[in-house]
Amino acid sequence: MVTSGPNPGVRFDYDRDVIGVEVELGSVTITPQLIAGYCAAIAETNPLYTDARAAQAGPYGGLIAPPCLLPSLAFGRRGPDPKVKFGNATLFAGSRLECFAPVRAGDTITAKTQVKEIYPKTGRSGTMLFVVRRTTYSNQRGERVAASEQSLVHREV
Numbered sequence: 001m002v003t004s005g006p007n008p009g010v011r012f013d014y015d016r017d018v019i020g021v022e023v024e025l026g027s028v029t030i031t032p033q034l035i036a037g038y039c040a041a042i043a044e045t046n047p048l049y050t051d052a053r054a055a056q057a058g059p060y061g062g063l064i065a066p067p068c069l070l071p072s073l074a075f076g077r078r079g080p081d082p083k084v085k086f087g088n089a090t091l092f093a094g095s096r097l098e099c100f101a102p103v104r105a106g107d108t109i110t111a112k113t114q115v116k117e118i119y120p121k122t123g124r125s126g127t128m129l130f131v132v133r134r135t136t137y138s139n140q141r142g143e144r145v146a147a148s149e150q151s152l153v154h155r156e157v
Contacts, residue, residue: 048063049063
């Protein structure tokens, strides 16, 4: 579908039908090894994430995963593609993470994603098109443990 932009003559081409369509990306079991590898990669030293014995005595009664582990996981499937045809560059515009419950070693996390919104914006450098994707993460009991939003911007450079 072609949508007019905020400036006369600027047009965007993207598939509006994918907005709001939720797709399951897959599931990943959170192992102590996965947590340890992630912590090593980001130089995380919090004993709640890195020391099983200390974590056992901590407020969660066992090893938990750092919150930012979830958006870094590859679930094996991509979400809906709005097929944006605008600009010659796609840039990361930001992210946000909400945590609702700790993710524990042994949890199986299922991710579901959707294109939440697509909107144009014009600034000093010209017109841009933002694509916002929302992903929710649930454990094996169906409890929502986290949600993230990631924004990409399409523009001419």
